[in-house]
Amino acid sequence: MITADELHLVEEALLGAVASDVDLLARASEYIIASGGKRVRPQLVMLAYRAVGGRDLTPVVPVAAAVELLHTASLIHDDINDRSDLRRGRATINARWGNSLALLIGDFVFVRLLNLIADLDPRVIRVIAQCCTGIVEGETLQMLHLGDTELTEETYLRIVELKTALLFSACVELGAAVGGGTEVQIAALKEYGLSLGYAFQIRDDTLDLIGEPDELGKPVSSDLGQGKMSLAAIYALKRSEGAKEILFSEDAQQVNQLLAETGALDYAATKAQECVEKAKRALFSLRGSQAKSELIRLADFAVLRGK
């Protein structure tokens, strides 16, 4: 179990990392860091560290903060490209400071992670470098396929792997590596992280697609509005001739009906559940510990959570 005090170490590292003489950069970075999120990635780093026997979290805090900064930086740039105004109920950086400054604020948050990792083991830097590349490649592939109703499930899953699952996998790989885990333990945790990442993103995309029950009448899905495909949408498009028109109709009720009737929601839910099972199975060889139980709980949570 990661305690609130322990998670607070990450918050401190995050805020310390984005200090700057340029007041705006510090303020904007603090603004988005303070807007929180569940800190899933830092928790994964810390839990993997504990699961392989690490105790005092000090050595792993910079890594936990670095992955969160990477995630945060990518959100800032995504929000520019998606023209999003709101994130976690607050104005996005681009909505508040405009696109040009938002671009630089995203760059800033990103480059600050370099400072956090400069003195760490080359393995840490290499793994983070690969994730960075993956995220940018995933976001680019996604953009190149916006509005592409011919998108295959294979390419969709490749995008999910690049933009989400690789980072999840890196979190547990790095936590375990810094915690002195064996290569067998590290490989098991990487497999866990990858599958968890898939489950997490598939569920996220589905949640976006079905929208909030109290928001009927509003455009259902912000992803669909931007032409972003998801597993359920891809499935529905394959099953129903009229799916294309309905999906882009912005009629929440019709979209939900289509997704239910074609079995698209079930299909996506099953896929996500399979990934959760695979993630949990990957942990089988790890010795029992509170951290391991917590990792299993996190996997179950990935498909249960609401928006």
Next chain:
Amino acid sequence: MITADELHLVEEALLGAVASDVDLLARASEYIIASGGKRVRPQLVMLAYRAVGGRDLTPVVPVAAAVELLHTASLIHDDINDRSDLRRGRATINARWGNSLALLIGDFVFVRLLNLIADLDPRVIRVIAQCCTGIVEGETLQMLHLGDTELTEETYLRIVELKTALLFSACVELGAAVGGGTEVQIAALKEYGLSLGYAFQIRDDTLDLIGEPDELGKPVSSDLGQGKMSLAAIYALKRSEGAKEILFSEDAQQVNQLLAETGALDYAATKAQECVEKAKRALFSLRGSQAKSELIRLADFAVLRGK
């Protein structure tokens, strides 16, 4: 002297670094890398390496490529924010692929430098991390002062330091460090690089301000059009009541007359020349070598070059 063959090693490292399964990212990165530039920064790395006694360039090539990638990535994002259509006579990335993809292409070029440096000495990574922060801070400060006719020379020079001079300084610091230079040699080269960076940027800004002689009638200065201040403009604003109106009039002839009559051009040229002298003086303690002569030549070139 860095030979064409030796510089070619950097080109190969640059192209190798931006390989990607996502074809667009590879193509766009190759496009901007192929558009060249003078590779001043890689040359600085290599010359400093040689100036402290390094011979075989192999160990310093990744560093030389990394600083050029950093510079290139920052140009891509600058061009988005500046709404520039042309760079080095070719369409900018944003003009060719649009702002959203350009943002990701810039991110991509940037993150690829992480791979180049992951296995290098922590000092290298730390210095590059500081430069990254400096560049983003400098660009941000510049943006916050767009159109600010009250900008002080001090703040202008701070922007120049952050966005340009720190990277120049880092280039020679890293070249010398990898080449096994003493801390005294490294300190001397850092001083050289910093002063050279100031001279280079002051000259660059002045060149932009006076425009091409064959382009009279066109908007004189793209910087002024964007509200970017320069040393000469700041000086003219202090000396002449009507300067503000003339500077933003887009009348090339009037602007050039103002800059000449107020002595603003002379002032900027003198400042740049002082920086060049300071840069050259910093090299005094270094043993004579072909590389040292080349560094001196580069400094002289900084104030002589045309656009």
